[in-house]
Amino acid sequence: xxxxxxxxxxxxxxxxxxxxxxxxxxxxxxxxxxxxxxxxxxxxxxxxxxxxxxxxxxxxxxxxxxxxxxxxxxxxxxxxxxxxxxxxxxxxxxxxxxxxxxxxxxxxxxxxxxxxxxxxxxxxxxxxxxxxxxxxxxxxxxxxxxxxxxxxxxxxxxxxxxxxxxxxxxxxxxxxxxxxxxxxxxxxxxxxxxxxxxxxxxxxxxxxxxxxxxxxxxxxxxxxxxxxxxxxxxxxxxxxxxxxxxxxxxxxxxxxxxxxxxxxxxxxxxxxxxxxxxxxxxxxxxxxxxxxxxxxxxxxxxxxxxxxxxxxxxxxxxxxx
Numbered sequence: 001x002x003x004x005x006x007x008x009x010x011x012x013x014x015x016x017x018x019x020x021x022x023x024x025x026x027x028x029x030x031x032x033x034x035x036x037x038x039x040x041x042x043x044x045x046x047x048x049x050x051x052x053x054x055x056x057x058x059x060x061x062x063x064x065x066x067x068x069x070x071x072x073x074x075x076x077x078x079x080x081x082x083x084x085x086x087x088x089x090x091x092x093x094x095x096x097x098x099x100x101x102x103x104x105x106x107x108x109x110x111x112x113x114x115x116x117x118x119x120x121x122x123x124x125x126x127x128x129x130x131x132x133x134x135x136x137x138x139x140x141x142x143x144x145x146x147x148x149x150x151x152x153x154x155x156x157x158x159x160x161x162x163x164x165x166x167x168x169x170x171x172x173x174x175x176x177x178x179x180x181x182x183x184x185x186x187x188x189x190x191x192x193x194x195x196x197x198x199x200x201x202x203x204x205x206x207x208x209x210x211x212x213x214x215x216x217x218x219x220x221x222x223x224x225x226x227x228x229x230x231x232x233x234x235x236x237x238x239x240x241x242x243x244x245x246x247x248x249x250x251x252x253x254x255x256x257x258x259x260x261x262x263x264x265x266x267x268x269x270x271x272x273x274x275x276x277x278x279x280x281x282x283x284x285x286x287x288x289x290x291x292x293x294x295x296x297x298x299x300x301x302x303x304x305x306x307x308x309x310x311x312x313x314x315x316x317x318x319x320x321x
Contacts, residue, residue: 012142016034016150050142066125066128083191095157097156102123108136119140184321196309212263216263226245279317
C-alpha cells in the first residue's frame, strides 16, 4: 500500500474563511461557487479552484507557469529536501501549506507522498497547478492572496514557501500571514533571494527597471538569448556574477528561470539575519539556516560573500507551543 492509497481527501470549504468578513467556514452553494453564510459573498470555483482573490501584478507568473513545463519529479524532491530540510515522505498524513504554489510541482510531489496539501497562489498559475494535481484528492489548489490568507490561524502542521515571498509588495506581511497559519509545534521553511553586493544590486535594479516594463513577447526572446549564454561554460561561471542569467543544465528550466527573474513586478533581496529575525518575531524557535545544495570551496566562498546572484537565504524553524 502506498502513501497515496492512505491519503485523506480535503474538504476545502471547511478550511476556508471569507476574505471579506473572515467568517468560516465557507459553504459550497453549488459546484461552481462558495458562499459566506455571514455576509453572503460568493466566490467562484473554476476548474476545481476556488477563486478568492486576483491581482494583475502577478500576471507574469500566470504566463510563466502555464507556458513552461518545469515539473521534474526527481529534481523537485531534491530541491524540496534542500530548501525545507524535510523529506517528502515524512509529511504523509500531515496538513501542509504550499505558500505560493506556482505550477504546483511541490504540491504534487507532497500529494503523491500522502500529505494533505493546500496549494495557494495569487496568479493564474493555479490552473497549471490544478491540472498537475487533478488525480490527487488530498491536494487542493486555491487562488488567494498571501497578504491576506483566507484560512484560520494555526491550521497547518507544516508550511513552506520557496522563492515566492520576495515577489510580494510587502514580503514581511506575507511572511507574517504564512507563519500565522502554522500550529504551535508546527514547522515552517522559507527561501528568499539573497542580497548581493552593492554593484550587483545596482546592476540588477537598473536592468529590471527596463525588463519589468517590456511586454512578454519582447522579454521572452531576451530570456532565450540569456538561456544560450547559460550554456557557455566560461560565461555561465563569470558573466552571470555581473548580471543574472540561469545556468541550469535543462534548457526549458534555464529560459523559465530567466523570465522568472526579469518579468515580475516585485523582487526584493534579503539577508540571513533579517529572515532569522522574522522567524523569531513570529514565535519560532529551533531555527536552522539551510545550506545550498552546491558545494566546493570556490562556490562556498562566493556564496558566503553574497556574490552568487539568484542564490538564497533559507531558514527553517518550529513554532513555540
